[in-house]
Structures are given as C-alpha cells and as structure tokens.
Amino acid sequence: xxxxxxxxxxxxxxxxxxxxxxxxxxxxxxxxxxxxxxxxxxxxxxxxxxxxxxxxxxxxxxxxxxxxxxxxxxxxxxxxxxxxxxxxxxxxxxxxxxxxxxxxxxxxxxxxxxxxxxxxxxxxxxxxxxxxxxxxxxxxxxxxxxxxxxxxxxxxxxxxxxxxxxxxxxxxxxxxxxxxxxxxxxxxxxxxxxxxxxxxxxxxxxxxxxxxxxxxxxxxxxxxxxxxxxxxxxxxxxxxxxxxxxxxxxxxxxxxxxxxxxxxxxxxxxxxxxxxxxxxxxxxxxxxxxxxxxxxxxxxxxxxxxxxxxxxxxxxxxxxxxxxxxxxxxxxxxxxxxxxxxxxxxxxxxxxxxxxxxxxxxxxxxxxxxxxxxxxxxxxxxx
Amino acid sequence: xxxxxxxxxxxxxxxxxxxxxxxxxxxxxxxxxxxxxxxxxxxxxxxxxxxxxxxxxxxxxxxxxxxxxxxxxxxxxxxxxx
Numbered sequence: 001x002x003x004x005x006x007x008x009x010x011x012x013x014x015x016x017x018x019x020x021x022x023x024x025x026x027x028x029x030x031x032x033x034x035x036x037x038x039x040x041x042x043x044x045x046x047x048x049x050x051x052x053x054x055x056x057x058x059x060x061x062x063x064x065x066x067x068x069x070x071x072x073x074x075x076x077x078x079x080x081x082x083x084x085x086x087x088x089x090x091x092x093x094x095x096x097x098x099x100x101x102x103x104x105x106x107x108x109x110x111x112x113x114x115x116x117x118x119x120x121x122x123x124x125x126x127x128x129x130x131x132x133x134x135x136x137x138x139x140x141x142x143x144x145x146x147x148x149x150x151x152x153x154x155x156x157x158x159x160x161x162x163x164x165x166x167x168x169x170x171x172x173x174x175x176x177x178x179x180x181x182x183x184x185x186x187x188x189x190x191x192x193x194x195x196x197x198x199x200x201x202x203x204x205x206x207x208x209x210x211x212x213x214x215x216x217x218x219x220x221x222x223x224x225x226x227x228x229x230x231x232x233x234x235x236x237x238x239x240x241x242x243x244x245x246x247x248x249x250x251x252x253x254x255x256x257x258x259x260x261x262x263x264x265x266x267x268x269x270x271x272x273x274x275x276x277x278x279x280x281x282x283x284x285x286x287x288x289x290x291x292x293x294x295x296x297x298x299x300x301x302x303x304x305x306x307x308x309x310x311x312x313x314x315x316x317x318x319x320x321x322x323x324x325x326x327x328x329x330x331x332x333x334x335x336x337x338x339x340x341x342x343x344x345x346x347x348x349x350x351x352x353x354x355x356x357x358x359x360x361x362x363x364x365x366x367x368x369x370x371x372x373x374x375x376x377x378x379x380x381x382x383x
Numbered sequence: 384x385x386x387x388x389x390x391x392x393x394x395x396x397x398x399x400x401x402x403x404x405x406x407x408x409x410x411x412x413x414x415x416x417x418x419x420x421x422x423x424x425x426x427x428x429x430x431x432x433x434x435x436x437x438x439x440x441x442x443x444x445x446x447x448x449x450x451x452x453x454x455x456x457x458x459x460x461x462x463x464x465x
Contacts, residue, residue: 006457007384007450014449022442060419300417309416340412340437352415352434 033365244311281330408433
C-alpha cells in the first residue's frame with residue numbers, strides 16, 4: 001500500500017472514531033436558563049450596555065429589538081413565578097423594560113420596530129402593525145397576570161381593543177404586520193396576548209380565537225406537509241410557506257388555545273425541519289421540498305447541512321414547550337459546539353448568537369409558569 | 384502524507400485559530416447568526432475566519448493528530464532490526 005493511501009486510510013479510521021464521539025464533549029449543564037438570565041440582567045441594569053444592545057440589534061433588524069425585549073420579559077416573569085425570591089427584583093426589571101418600550105413606541109410610532117420596507121406602501125386597513133401591538137399586549141398581559149400594576153390596565157385594554165379591531169375587520173381574521181402582509185407568528189402571538197389578558201381580567205376572546213383557528217385550518221395549512229404557512233396577504237393569499245423561524249413559536253402560542261392542533265404542528269415541524277447529525281440536532285428553515293432562500297428571519301444557512309440559525313434557535317423553544325427532551329438535548333449540544341459559549345462569573349452568552357437569540361434561549365429554559373397561568377389555572381395560583 | 388506533515392497541518396490549524404482569537408474574532412462571530420458586527424466588513428471577515436479555524440481545530444485537527452500517531456506507531460513497529 002502506498003504511503004498516500006495508507007495515510008488516507010488512517011485518517012478515515014480516525015474520523016470514524018472521532019466524529020461520532022465529538023458530541024459527547026458538548027453536553028448541556030442544565031443551568032443555562034439562570035446563567036443566560038444573569039448575563040442579560042446585568043446588561044439591562046447597565047444603561048450604556050442596554051442602549052448599545054438596542055443599537056446593535058436595530059442595525060441588523062429593528063424587529064429584533066422588540067422581540068428581544070419580548071422574550072427577555074417573558075423569561076423574567078417565568079422566573080418570578082418559579083422562584084419567589086426573584087419576584088420583586090425581576091418585576092422591577094420588567095417594569096423598566098415595559099416603561100422604556102411604551103415610551104419608544106409612543107415616540108417613534110408604529111414603524112419604530114419595522115424594517116424600512118414597511119414605508120413602501122400603505123397598510124390596507126389601518127396604520128398599525130399587529131407585530132408591535134401583539135407583542136406589547138403580550139408583555140403587558142403577562143406583567144399583569146403575574147402581579148397587577150393598576151396604571152398598566154388602561155394600556156393593556158387599549159392594545160387588546162386594537163388587536164380585536166385589526167383581526168375582526170380582516171377577511172383572513174388576521175391583522176397586518178406589514179402593509180398587506182399578515183404573519184402567522186404575529187397573529188398567534190396576539191392570540192396568546194388575548195389569552196393572558198383574559199386570564200388576568202376575566203374577559204373572553206374564545207370566539208375570536210376559534211374563528212382565527214377555523215380560518216387557519218381551512219386556508220393557511222400547506223397541503224404538502226400540513227404545516228401552517230408563515231405569511232399571507234390581508235385577504236388570505238399565501239406569500240411564504242412554512243418556516244422554521246416561525247412555526248415553532250406559532251405552535252408554542254397555540255398551546256394556549258388549541259393544545260391538540262399545537263401538538264400536531266410541533267410534531268409535523270419536528271418531522272419536516274429538525275434533523276440530527278452525529279448527535280447534534282439542528283433545524284432547517286424550510287421543509288425539504290421547498291425552494292425558498294435565506295432571508296433576514298432564517299439567518300445565514302449552513303452550507304451542505306442547510307441548517308438555519310433562526311430555525312434552530314426557535315426549535316429550542318418548541319422542544320421546551322412540548323417537553324421533547326431528546327430534541328432539546330441535541331439542540332443544546334449544537335449550541336455548545338457551534339454557538340461559541342462564553343461563561344464568566346456565573347453568566348452565560350453565546351457569541352455566535354446575539355441578544356435576541358440569547359433571550360429566546362433564556363425563555364425556552366424558563367418556559368412553563370406563564371403559559372400555565374394563561375391556560376386558566378393561574379388565577380387560583382396567583383391568589 | 385507523512386506523520387510530520389499531518390502534525391504540521393493540525394498545529395497550523397490551531398495556530399490560525401489562536402491568531403484569529405487574539406485579533407478579536409470571537410467578538411465578531413455573531414456574524415453566524417446574521418448579526419452585523421460593529422466593526423463592519425472587516426469584523427465579518429474576521430468572525431468567519433475565526434469560526435472556520437475553530438471548526439477545523441475541533442473537528443479536523445484531532446483526526447490529523449490521530450493519523451499522525453498511528454503512522455508513527457507503524458513506523459516504530461516496522462523499523463528494521465539492527
């Protein structure tokens with residue numbers, strides 16, 4: 001055997017031993033939620049760092065600035081419910097985030113958290129984005145559900161009324177996130193906000209939720225795979241098919257209104273999008289048959305594997321919400337391998353991610369208490 | 384390919400990773416999630432080099448070192464008897 005062939009053979013043997021063992025070096029430790037939150041807590045308390053975070057996210061995508069506040073607030077509130085010793089401190093942080101968010105929204109108007117293309121044309125129904133109203137309503141409702149703050153009730157009621165108006169007027173029972181663009185992500189987030197608001201105030205939005213669900217099941221399911229599509233026009237013409245950066249959040253939101261449909265969507269999303277390579281789990285942005293290309297939601301697509309950072313991050317939330325421990329384990333292994341974790345003084349961040357990605361992961365690790373409250377069991381627990 | 388060449392390749396990969404880390408590539412590696420680093424295009428390039436060098440150091444270098452060790456062992460076992 002020639003020296004060249006011999007060295008190739010030995011390298012092949014080495015690869016057969018090393019590659020299947022590699023994942024064993026990247027096990028999650030179980031304390032990620034607390035460690036990630038520690039890092040973000042420190043940043044919120046440092047005004048300079050917080051402003052830099054807003055600027056850094058907005059430079060890539062203004063939506064990320066709002067979404068990061070959303071996931072971080074939900075994580076803080078979940079921890080406040082799960083660990084009573086953290087409650088007061090976390091509520092203080094949440095109030096700081098909420099007050100600043102409401103001030104930013106008032107000062108900048110409905111386009112503050114939208115990409116510039118929102119200015120390209122007019123909203124069909126009204127100059128408001130359900131993306132913005134839905135996420136702000138969700139945070140207000142979650143805050144009120146954990147510990148009511150009387151001065152926020154009017155703001156919450158106003159956002160809830162806006163959501164009702166935007167959704168009920170639409171032929172697709174859906175508010176626009178961008179002009180003539182409705183997003184499943186945003187409409188189910190708005191529905192989640194209504195559910196938490198109902199749990200807080202005793203109101204009922206069952207009819208609106210049932211109407212949206214009936215419309216979605218009838219018009220917004222991709223016949224090829226049974227998954228909800230990501231975006232559609234105001235009158236319901238499909239724009240983008242199912243996407244990994246959307247569907248896991250959508251399924252998580254639907255848990256509050258239709259658990260069977262939510263589970264069905266998660267199972268289908270996992271089957272179509274999640275995959276395992278040598279013990280590392282990842283997610284595609286699009287189902288295998290799709291010909292879609294990378295965009296701002298998917299993030300860069302990893303060549304050969306076709307894995308998406310956005311879809312893989314949101315899959316962590318899906319796996320947590322649906323208690324899929326095996327998928328969670330695999331996804332966290334991938335994060336430790338390819339996310340460039342940095343631990344310092346008990347705080348954790350993933351350098352390959354950004355503050356939004358870390359907030360999603362933090363929320364995923366804390367998932368549970370708020371949604372349990374939202375499902376109606378919370379009013380008793382709060383007393 | 385000799386065992387010496389394999390070791391050089393493995394160590395070279397690790398040196399490139401260390402150099403990219405020393406130049407601050409770790410702070411720009413958020414480019415992998417589509418985030419634009421504050422340092423702009425230079426930061427993006429440095430972040431990519433850092434990430435590629437890391438993956439090469441973690442995935443490929445151990446295989447090269449294993450192969451080098453195996454070849455060296457073979458040379459030792461098959462050395463001429465004096």
